[in-house]
Amino acid sequence: xxxxxxxxxxAFLVASQSEAKTWQVPSEVxxxxxxxxxxxxxxxxxxVAAGTYDTTSGESFPIxxxxxxxxxxxxxxxxxxxxxxxxxxxxxxxxxxxxTVISGFTITxxxxxxxxGGIYCRNSSLTIVNNLILQNTAHTGPGGGExxxGGIYCxxxxxxxxxxxxxxxxxxxxxxxxxxxxxxIASINSASLIKCNLIIGNLSLxxxxxxxGGGIFISGNIPSIIYGNTIDSNATSSGGYGIEHGKGGxxxxxxxxxxxxxxxxxxxxxxxxxxCVSCSTIxxxxxxxxxxxxxxxxxxxxxxxDTTWGTNxxxxxxxxxxxxxxxxxxxxxxxxSFFLSxxxxxxxxxxxxxxxxxxxxxxxxxxxxxxxxxxxxxxGFVDIGYHYPWGIVIGIEETQSSKLKIQSLKVYPNPFNxxxxxxxxxxxxxxxxxxxxxxxxxxxxxxxxxxxxxxxxQIVWDRQDKSGKRVSSGIYFCVLETPDFKQIxxxxxxx
Ligand SMILES: [Ca+2]
Numbered sequence: 026x027x028x029x030x031x032x033x034x035x036a037f038l039v040a041s042q043s044e045a046k047t048w049q050v051p052s053e054v055x056x057x058x059x060x061x062x063x064x065x066x067x068x069x070x071x072x073v074a075a076g077t078y079d080t081t082s083g084e085s086f087p088i089x090x091x092x093x094x095x096x097x098x099x100x101x102x103x104x105x106x107x108x109x110x111x112x113x114x115x116x117x118x119x120x121x122x123x124x125t126v127i128s129g130f131t132i133t134x135x136x137x138x139x140x141x142g143g144i145y146c147r148n149s150s151l152t153i154v155n156n157l158i159l160q161n162t163a164h165t166g167p168g169g170g171e172x173x174x175g176g177i178y179c180x181x182x183x184x185x186x187x188x189x190x191x192x193x194x195x196x197x198x199x200x201x202x203x204x205x206x207x208x209x210i211a212s213i214n215s216a217s218l219i220k221c222n223l224i225i226g227n228l229s230l231x232x233x234x235x236x237x238g239g240g241i242f243i244s245g246n247i248p249s250i251i252y253g254n255t256i257d258s259n260a261t262s263s264g265g266y267g268i269e270h271g272k273g274g275x276x277x278x279x280x281x282x283x284x285x286x287x288x289x290x291x292x293x294x295x296x297x298x299x300x301c302v303s304c305s306t307i308x309x310x311x312x313x314x315x316x317x318x319x320x321x322x323x324x325x326x327x328x329x330x331d332t333t334w335g336t337n338x339x340x341x342x343x344x345x346x347x348x349x350x351x352x353x354x355x356x357x358x359x360x361x362s363f364f365l366s367x368x369x370x371x372x373x374x375x376x377x378x379x380x381x382x383x384x385x386x387x388x389x390x391x392x393x394x395x396x397x398x399x400x401x402x403x404x405g406f407v408d409i410g411y412h413y414p415w416g417i418v419i420g421i422e423e424t425q426s427s428k429l430k431i432q433s434l435k436v437y438p439n440p441f442n443x444x445x446x447x448x449x450x451x452x453x454x455x456x457x458x459x460x461x462x463x464x465x466x467x468x469x470x471x472x473x474x475x476x477x478x479x480x481x482x483q484i485v486w487d488r489q490d491k492s493g494k495r496v497s498s499g500i501y502f503c504v505l506e507t508p509d510f511k512q513i514x515x516x517x518x519x520x
Pocket of ligand 1: 379380404405407408
């Protein structure tokens with residue numbers, strides 16, 4: 026009896042593993058919507074080829090994310106555009122878990138009543154990574170309710186919003202009794218991790234009452250973290266009469282359980298840099314908050330923003346939490362450059378944000394990202410503000426196995442918790458077969474060497490990265506490469 030049970034268990038595991046499938050759009054399924062909503066099941070990947078996906082290509086909006094589905098582009102956000110063309114919101118996520126991913130798209134043209142012009146998340150813990158979230162609108166007309174989240178709206182759940190560029194989104198409230206909140210991102214009662222995004226030129230615009238949170242609006246006493254973002258040229262305003270400026274051009278914070286660290290928050294056009302409401306105990310440290318109209322630190326906890334306290338390790342005047350208020354000196358490198366000017370990288374001036382963060386770059390995983398025009402990775406103490414990907418494999422995708430060159434790349438168990446076994450067999454010998462693990466943002470986690478001259482290889486991966494640290498749960502990619510062939514397999518590490 027016992028043997029039968031074990032046998033059934035193995036059969037079930039093999040069956041569920043083999044069922045995980047990659048759905049290719051448009052070659053296999055014509056639209057993203059039908060691939061996500063009709064074809065994909067929990068654990069599947071929807072892989073989208075470069076192109077524009079809008080109503081003329083057959084899409085209809087919103088696209089409703091399915092739980093546990095990875096929606097990822099083949100070539101990255103620059104060449105893979107989902108455009109709702111003001112017909113509706115672009116993507117809706119309800120009750121999806123942490124294995125759900127949206128990665129590598131331009132998400133634009135969203136237009137939603139009240140909540141989430143670009144992406145709406147309710148009770149969802151997905152990862153939104155490597156996207157350009159551009160010019161979406163949440164809107165309320167006469168008789169409507171609050172307008173919340175022009176680019177992204179999150180209510181409850183624990184979403185991760187990382188390495189996106191969130192630009193030109195608007196929360197626009199034309200109803201006099203309600204308020205607009207969060208031009209770029211609104212996070213309400215969510216355990217949100219908002220890290221390493223560019224949040225640029227978003228607007229929270231209200232008819233009569235002051236708009237709140239041009240870049241980010243965050244409320245609710247749920248532990249949330251905002252770190253490593255560059256938040257530039259956002260605004261809040263009272264659009265109707267222009268009598269009263271808005272509240273929190275960069276960040277409007279109403280939470281006692283929030284950490285705001287290592288961010289650049291500059292050039293907010295109205296409403297100030299960081300505005301706090303009911304957040305006397307939150308952590309605001311190691312930020313550069315500068316040149317925000319109506320003030321840099323508004324109603325923040327005691328001593329935050331008092332840059333006469335002393336100097337930081339760069340000798341820059343700071344408050345007792347190492348916040349500074351200086352021009353970050355972005356290095357000019359084409360349009361929308363948020364690299365930091367650095368003498369070692371060939372610029373004439375040194376940005377005060379270099380090495381001014383709270384811990385080492387490595388401890389935040391940013392030592393393989395860069396703030397420098399010459400793409401040399403961040404070292405020592407972490408630099409304040411956004412970091413560009415470096416050494417990144419753009420558009421990581423899972424590929425089907427080729428019967429010709431590599432047979433049977435297998436990862437088992439997958440999903441896993443402690444370790445997994447990666448095995449593969451080559452039909453011919455290769456001098457330079459390499460096997461590497463990447464994270465969702467394309468960062469190299471681990472490279473396995475000394476695999477040459479073997480037709481059959483087996484690697485046990487114990488969740489450790491190249492520095493020996495255990496990586497967090499989530500989605501990774503195993504990339505097996507020979508001089509003329511590459512195969513990619515998705516790995517899932519459970520909590
Ligand atoms: Ca550094």
